[in-house]
């Protein structure tokens with residue numbers, strides 16, 4: 665198996681592939697323009713065969729793990745074809761999908777059958793009315809059913825992603841942490857990032873994850889779970905006797921640029937070397953030219969920033985980053 669290593673020695677084996685920038689929720693911190701929520705096709709959107717071409721080239725170069733995202737990936741009318749095509753590519757060892765879970769009750773069995781390995785489910789509140797407010801009208805019960813169905817279908821480990829937001833869901837930390845006591849879930853808290861158009865919100869709602877550890881320790885003794893956990897950015901710990909784990913993803917307070925192992929492709933076919941940069945390369949002109957498509961991937965790899973530069977001032981760099989695309993248009 666070929667390895668894809670950048671000039672700073674980081675092995676890049678993970679691709680985030682966005683299949684739409686439309687969503688059926690409208691979380692206030694994720695998008696810059698709530699009015700644009702809808703399910704119409706994205707301008708310049710790739711076709712199923714294009715996603716598969718990109719996946720094949722990526723796998724040939726050494727990408728072993730692919731995560732489908734969006735927007736809400738389950739809104740893509742051909743998501744099962746995309747899953748099935750990618751799952752069958754040689755070299756792809758792990759195919760996962762990030763979703764808000766709203767459509768999972770219906771889709772989990774079909775996704776599992778199509779070859780999906782696991783899901784990450786975004787869930788920022790366990791309180792019905794708070795969930796509705798954060799998501800601009802979403803139904804908590806749908807996401808909770810989606811979680812149950814994913815477990816039933818073996819789409820494991822099921823990871824729950826909670827973006828911690830000061831004054832919005834910090835009072836729910838204990839409830840989220842307690843979920844790990846009796847359920848087979850990895851509950852991962854994520855620091856809110858100042859991505860595209862989120863600067864005033866960010867200053868208002870950012871909260872470091874230290875608060876999570878503080879609260880977890882009041883519930884039961886906490887131990888670190890060692891391991892590289894698939895090379896991802898999360899650190900894990902476990903409450904004594906708990907079935908599930910608590911994950912901490914701190915791109916700001918404890919950056920992980922030196923371990924960055926990923927490239928991202930947007931739903932309109934742009935490859936992004938770094939989340940905190942507007943730099944992107946267009947894959948679309950080369951979709952029918954495999955050799956050139958590979959070259960663009962390698963160029964994107966070359967353009968991944970030096971972790972020494974980004975690491976030294978990661979917080980300042982992110983605060984000053986005025987990226988144009990909000991998370992929903994990148995693929996979180």
Ligand code: SAM
Pocket residue numbers: 687693694695733734735736737762763764765784785786787825827854855856857858859862991992995996
């Ligand atoms: N619709 C899917 C979902 O809800 O998981 C996939 C797309 S969504 C953009 C992916 C993840 O990005 C979600 O967990 C969301 O909470 C997170 N996200 C969006 N904006 C963010 C931000 N500014 N900082 C941190 N996480 C963010």
